[in-house]
Amino acid sequence: MKFGIISFAHMHAYSYARALREIPGVALAGIADADAERGKAAAARFQTEYYPDYNELLAKDIDAVIICSANADHKEHAVAAARAKKHILCEKPISISVADAQAMIDAASEAGVVLQTAFPVRHCGPVRQLKAVVEQGKLGEIIAINGTNHGKMPPGWFLDPAKAGGGAVMDHTVHVADLIRWICKTEFTEVYAEVDTLLHDVGIDDCGMLTMQLASGAICSLDPSWSRPDAFPTWGDVTMQVIGTKGVASLDAFRQVGMVYVSPGGSSGGSVYEYGWGNDADKEMVEAFIKAVKGEPNEGASGLDGLKAMEVALAAYESAKRTAPVKLPLGVA
Amino acid sequence: MHVALIGAGTMGSTHAHAYKSFPGLSQVKVAWVFDKAHERAERLAQLLGARATTRLEDVLEDELVQAVDICLPTDLHRPFTEQAAAAGKHVFCEKPISITLEDARAMVEACRKAGVTLMVGHVLRFFAEYKAAHELVRSGRIGEAKVIRATRASAFPRWASDNWFADERRSGGPIVDLIIHDIDWIRWTLGEVKRVYAKRNGNYALVTLRLESGAICHVEGSWAHPEGSPFTTKLEIAATGGLFAMDNQSSTPLHVQRNVDGQYVHERFSPAPADPYALELVHFFECLKTGQTPLTHGEEAIRTLEVVLAANESARTGKPVTLGGATA
Numbered sequence: 001m002k003f004g005i006i007s008f009a010h011m012h013a014y015s016y017a018r019a020l021r022e023i024p025g026v027a028l029a030g031i032a033d034a035d036a037e038r039g040k041a042a043a044a045r046f047q048t049e050y051y052p053d054y055n056e057l058l059a060k061d062i063d064a065v066i067i068c069s070a071n072a073d074h075k076e077h078a079v080a081a082a083r084a085k086k087h088i089l090c091e092k093p094i095s096i097s098v099a100d101a102q103a104m105i106d107a108a109s110e111a112g113v114v115l116q117t118a119f120p121v122r123h124c125g126p127v128r129q130l131k132a133v134v135e136q137g138k139l140g141e142i143i144a145i146n147g148t149n150h151g152k153m154p155p156g157w158f159l160d161p162a163k164a165g166g167g168a169v170m171d172h173t174v175h176v177a178d179l180i181r182w183i184c185k186t187e188f189t190e191v192y193a194e195v196d197t198l199l200h201d202v203g204i205d206d207c208g209m210l211t212m213q214l215a216s217g218a219i220c221s222l223d224p225s226w227s228r229p230d231a232f233p234t235w236g237d238v239t240m241q242v243i244g245t246k247g248v249a250s251l252d253a254f255r256q257v258g259m260v261y262v263s264p265g266g267s268s269g270g271s272v273y274e275y276g277w278g279n280d281a282d283k284e285m286v287e288a289f290i291k292a293v294k295g296e297p298n299e300g301a302s303g304l305d306g307l308k309a310m311e312v313a314l315a316a317y318e319s320a321k322r323t324a325p326v327k328l329p330l331g332v333a
Numbered sequence: 334m335h336v337a338l339i340g341a342g343t344m345g346s347t348h349a350h351a352y353k354s355f356p357g358l359s360q361v362k363v364a365w366v367f368d369k370a371h372e373r374a375e376r377l378a379q380l381l382g383a384r385a386t387t388r389l390e391d392v393l394e395d396e397l398v399q400a401v402d403i404c405l406p407t408d409l410h411r412p413f414t415e416q417a418a419a420a421g422k423h424v425f426c427e428k429p430i431s432i433t434l435e436d437a438r439a440m441v442e443a444c445r446k447a448g449v450t451l452m453v454g455h456v457l458r459f460f461a462e463y464k465a466a467h468e469l470v471r472s473g474r475i476g477e478a479k480v481i482r483a484t485r486a487s488a489f490p491r492w493a494s495d496n497w498f499a500d501e502r503r504s505g506g507p508i509v510d511l512i513i514h515d516i517d518w519i520r521w522t523l524g525e526v527k528r529v530y531a532k533r534n535g536n537y538a539l540v541t542l543r544l545e546s547g548a549i550c551h552v553e554g555s556w557a558h559p560e561g562s563p564f565t566t567k568l569e570i571a572a573t574g575g576l577f578a579m580d581n582q583s584s585t586p587l588h589v590q591r592n593v594d595g596q597y598v599h600e601r602f603s604p605a606p607a608d609p610y611a612l613e614l615v616h617f618f619e620c621l622k623t624g625q626t627p628l629t630h631g632e633e634a635i636r637t638l639e640v641v642l643a644a645n646e647s648a649r650t651g652k653p654v655t656l657g658g659a660t661a
Contacts, residue, residue, distance in 0.1 A: 143534040146553045148482075192530050192653065194541055194549045198479035199573055207480045207571070209541045209549050211532055219532040221539040223551055227480045227571030241484075241553070243537050248486075248558050323528070323653055 001290060002029040002062040006054045006077045007069035008042045009035070009157060010091045012118065012282070016066050017046045019283035026290065032057035058084035064293060066118075066286075067091060070163040071170070075100040078115065082107035087114040089289045093174045093313065094306030096165025098330055101307040108303060114292045117306025119178045121238050121253060122299055123284040130242065130251045131183045139244025142184055145220040146243075147176040151236035152228045159202050166317060167204035169195050172224030173313035175238060177212075178301055181308060183242075186216040188308075192325040193316035199227055210316050213325075224313075233259070234274040254278065334361050334618060337392040337422075339413055340404035341368035341377045342494050344427055347610050348404055349377045355611035361618055365392045370494075389413070393420035400621060402614070403427060406493075407510070408503040411436040418447040425617045427454045429513050429641070430634040432505035437638055441631035452617045452627035453634035457514040458521055459609040459616070462579060466568055467522045469577055476574025478523055479548050483515035484567035484580075486555035489536060498556070508538045508648070509641045512554035515568075516542070516644075517629075517637040519550055525636070530653040531644040540644045563601055 003020050005013055005028065020028045028046055032054035033039025043050035051057040058065070058080060064087035067077045074095050081088050088108060094117045095101040108115035121127055133139065149172040157163040164170060181187065190213040195205045207225035214220060228236050238253040256278035262271050291298035301309075308329075315326040338345055338352075345368070352363050363381040368374035371387050378385035392398055393416060400423035403413050410431050414424050424444060430453045431437045444451040457463045470478050490498045498504045508531065519542065520526065528543040536556035543549055558565075567580035587602040613629075620627045643654040 143557065144537045144539065146484075146539060190651075192541070194528075194530070194543050196547065196549060198547060198549070199571060207549060209480075209551050211530055211539055211541055213532070217534070219534050219537075219539060221532075221541070221551060221553070223480070223482060225480050225571060227576065229571075229575045232576060241486075243534075243555060243557050246559070248555075248562065325651060325653075 001025060001064065001293065002027050004028075004030045004032065004057045004060065004062045004065045004086070006032050006057065006065050006067045006081070007073070008033050008038050009070045009073075010068040012091055013042070013066070013068035015282045016068065016118075016286060017042065019280070019286045021046060022283060023287060023290070029062050030057045030060060055080065058086060063087060064089065064289070070157045071096050071165045072163050075104055078104040079107040082111040082113055082115070085111055085113060087293045089116050089118055089286070090303075090306065091118045092306065093165070093170055093310040094303060095310060096170070098307065098311060098314065101303070101310060105303040105307065114289070115303035116289050116292055117178075117301040117303060117309070118285060119175060119301040119305070119309070120281040120285040121175045121179060122182060122301060123279075123288065124238075124253045124281040125279040126251060126253050126256065127179060127238075130240065130249055133249055134183050134242065138247055139242060139249055140246030142216065142218045142242060142244050144218055144243040145180055146241040147180070147220065148223040148237055148239045149173070149176050150223065150228050151226050152230065152232060153200050153202070153206065153226050159204050161204055164204065166313060167197070167202070168206050168224050168226040169193065169208040169210070169316050170313045172226070173210060173222060173316060174306075174309040176222050176224075176240065177309040177312040178305055179240065180214070180220055181305065182301070184214060184216060184218065186214045186218070188312055188328045189213050189215050190325050190327055191312055191315035191319050193319045195316060195320035199225070208316060208320070210312070212312065233272050334399055334621070335364040335395070335397045336361055336400045336402055337365035337367060337395070337398050338363050338377065338381075338383070338402050338404065339367045339392070341366055341370075341373040342404065343492060345377060345404035348402055348614065349380055351608055351611035351614055353381060355608055355615070357615040358611060358618070361614075364395060364398055367392055389416060393417065393422070399423060400425065400618075406497040406503050407432050407505060411440050414440045414451070415443045418443040418449050421447060421449060423450045423621055425452050425454065425614065428456070428517075428634065429505060429509055430631065430638055432502075432509055434635065434638060434642065437631070437635045441635065444631060450621055450627065451631040452620065453629050453631060454613055455514070455517045455629040455634065455637065456609050456613050457518050458628060459612040461606045461609070462584070463518055463568070466570070466577060466579065467518070470522050470570055470572070474574070475570065475572040475577055478570045478572045480571040481519060481523065481548060481550040482567065482569040483512070483519070483550070484553040484565065485512050485515055486553065486558050486562070486565045488558045488560045488562045489556045491560070505641070506533075506645065507536050507554045507556045508533070508540060508644045509638075511556060512538065512540065512552045513637060513641045515552050516540075516640050519544070519552075520637055520640065523548055526640045526656055528653050528655050529640060529643040529647050531648040533648040538644070538648065542640070
């Protein structure tokens with residue numbers, strides 16, 4: 001199976017490209033990037049072809065593309081890929097509006113190609129274990145979930161509202177929102193949020209606090225803030241406290257780490273960072289996508305899953321603007 | 334200084350042990366232990382060398398008694414405070430001050446009119462780790478606090494007499510009784526609350542606070558953990574110049590694992606540098622001696638109560654509540 005990657009604007013592209021090179025029977029046939037310097041460097045690093053125009057890449061004999069452009073560009077790239085009959089794995093959030101996401105889903109459906117949303121956290125071993133624990137009924141009925149997806153301040157287009165469609169809330173709501181839907185097999189019906197720019201001098205939201213109602217009756221909250229300082233020993237976290245009628249589960253998805261202590265300046269100084277040894281979730285997500293292309297059962301997130309998760313973030317912004325809870329689904333605005 | 338311990342349940346017992354063994358309380362003589370159940374009163378009275386009684390009048394008529402230490406279920410705080418104040422006794426009252434603003438205001442007014450001191454047991458301010466966190470934030474060493482997360486979680490407190498925590502008309506429920514601790518700490522450390530949004534599912538609560546400073550807080554409270562769960566607390570402060578994080582599970586310095594008659598037993602120990610329940614009482618008696626106003630005086634407790642009641646209102650109505658009465 002031959003893959004192309006459209007844009008390395010999102011840094012996850014590097015991990016997906018690495019994964020493609022490690023999966024047997026898969027080739028990375030080319031990289032398209034409007035940023036020539038970035039695209040050429042990536043093509044050289046992953047020993048593949050560079051195309052300045054993504055249409056050139058789509059004209060090649062490839063089966064699938066991974067789209068890692070800025071959020072606002074996902075729709076253009078996905079619709080073009082669908083029309084070129086390429087299967088699509090699209091970086092999260094799927095898009096920046098319900099209308100654009102729906103257009104992507106419709107284009108893929110009309111072309112008869114697979115569209116998946118890149119939610120690698122679904123494929124993280126401890127998360128799958130949590131899902132199994134819930135499905136085995138060990139917690140009883142789920143009554144509440146308290147989640148976080150913290151991060152450090154990202155660079156570049158992430159801070160441009162026109163490109164990113166939102167800041168921390170857009171970037172970090174979707175992972176846990178997807179996990180909650182996937183694990184609980186239910187939908188969000190209402191969102192309330194406080195959203196603000198408090199931690200950094202930037203022109204986009206860098207923190208927020210979401211409270212959600214699920215159709216099942218469970219209540220949830222989610223902290224998507226870019227609130228980890230540079231000194232934090234890792235990129236951030238995904239955590240979930242799941243409260244059930246029979247038990248409680250606490251997940252810290254990326255806790256499978258050792259600590260590294262480096263003393264460049266002698267015994268009194270130095271730095272601390274985490275060294276992960278958990279499973280390769282990015283690679284297993286790409287493998288799930290490959291199964292989907294082959295028509296095999298898989299746990300990848302669909303385009304609709306991507307839309308539903310993004311909708312929670314959009315509702316959070318609307319709620320913060322109105323200082324009131326917002327009902328879901330939002331519908332096409 | 335003579336004091337009467339009012340209530341010989343779990344908290345009364347905690348206070349009794351503080352009076353008995355904390356060096357800073359050696360000047361305080363517990364003269365009476367009152368409880369409606371005589372055997373409970375008698376047990377603590379024996380420990381303290383005090384007299385046990387089931388008649389409040391015994392305490393109120395004892396002119397040597399200058400203060401009462403009220404460790405009763407919350408719904409009894411108002412009548413006991415009013416009677417003690419009317420008898421000219423200073424009042425230390427367990428938190429929450431009450432479960433309605435009307436009762437709380439009546440208590441403050443009764444103490445003001447009688448010219449006696451009222452202190453409410455917001456004991457978290459006397460816990461070493463929360464005091465240290467307060468001082469760190471106030472020092473400015475991590476910049477301005479912007480996103481705060483707090484957790485307080487346990488199994489349902491079934492051990493209480495008459496299971497009174499289960500009756501929300503008596504306890505106020507998990508927001509009013511449990512995470513009032515964290516909300517009081519937030520107010521103490523970061524200032525007043527502007528807006529509250531909360532959801533509850535039985536004995537589990539998720540509360541979002543927007544502070545006057547602009548900071549956003551998330552407070553999780555659970556009495557929904559399974560029986561036998563370790564009591565869990567967490568605090569995290571994301572600030573403009575850094576991050577502070579602590580939790581009582583990962584900072585537990587001593588774990589003891591055993592097998593007792595075929596059953597695995599895991600015990601966790603984290604000895605407090607100084608008993609916080611003793612420290613708050615030391616502060617109370619110090620205030621009585623010097624005439625200064627206690628850190629957690631009645632008005633202060635009312636302001637914290639306003640926030641937790643607003644959270645309950647938000648959970649009930651599904652709408653954010655702006656403090657000052659208006660619903661946003």
